[in-house]
Amino acid sequence: MAVLKFPGTNGDEDVKHVVNLYGMRGEVVWYKEFKQSEWDAVVLAGGFSYADRLRAGAIASVTSAMDQVVEAAEEGKPVLGICNGFQMLMERGLMGNGALLHNLNNRFVCKWVKVMVVDNKTPWTLDYEPGEVVDMPVAHAEGRYFSESEPNNVVFKYVENPNGSMWDVAGLHSPELKNVVGLMPHPERAAEEVLAPPGRGPGGSKVWTSLRRALKHGW
Numbered sequence: 001m002a003v004l005k006f007p008g009t010n011g012d013e014d015v016k017h018v019v020n021l022y023g024m025r026g027e028v029v030w031y032k033e034f035k036q037s038e039w040d041a042v043v044l045a046g047g048f049s050y051a052d053r054l055r056a057g058a059i060a061s062v063t064s065a066m067d068q069v070v071e072a073a074e075e076g077k078p079v080l081g082i083c084n085g086f087q088m089l090m091e092r093g094l095m096g097n098g099a100l101l102h103n104l105n106n107r108f109v110c111k112w113v114k115v116m117v118v119d120n121k122t123p124w125t126l127d128y129e130p131g132e133v134v135d136m137p138v139a140h141a142e143g144r145y146f147s148e149s150e151p152n153n154v155v156f157k158y159v160e161n162p163n164g165s166m167w168d169v170a171g172l173h174s175p176e177l178k179n180v181v182g183l184m185p186h187p188e189r190a191a192e193e194v195l196a197p198p199g200r201g202p203g204g205s206k207v208w209t210s211l212r213r214a215l216k217h218g219w
């Protein structure tokens, strides 16, 4: 699995660590070197690509690396955007209507929240039950989903809404391509029991077991 790194990405090593921990092979790939044909799946890791200039994810979304991501997506390869990666997919126009705006309180919000898995018919959520509620941390300033109409491509919803997201949206799939999923919470930071604070569980684990199953057996 390619874990893409843009200037300012900071979640790449965590994603690589977790991918390897769950028995797959993940490599950090510098965006200029990314050739999608060499990989089975792609993760756009979180962070502050191009220092969130213009809007978070806006500049990365128009790079040729993202042309490669679109190609991978259209070939049906699993693509996951985490936080800043989700913002890139959104800015690229892959996630349907809507936008990710500054949090309602205008602050960077960093906390563990409860998230509901709405849709398990994606390669990234196969191992969850629909309606399952799990814990994951969020850490972002521009994560408030806004849209004129309620989306029908929701994959994750907040049970504890940290940012004022409309309809509690925490993650979406691309309307046409269910292999493409993006979410604001960080499943790579919630995939090991030891990293969960008291009273919280490693709610992101099944993202990685789902993908492992999808790559092995299809989905």
Ligand SMILES: NC(=O)CC[C@H](N)C(=O)O
Residues within 6 Å of the ligand: 045, 046, 047, 048, 049, 052, 056, 082, 083, 084, 085, 108, 139, 140, 141, 142, 143
């Ligand atoms: N953790 C992240 O990827 C943060 C994304 C982005 N820099 C924001 O603050 O919204």
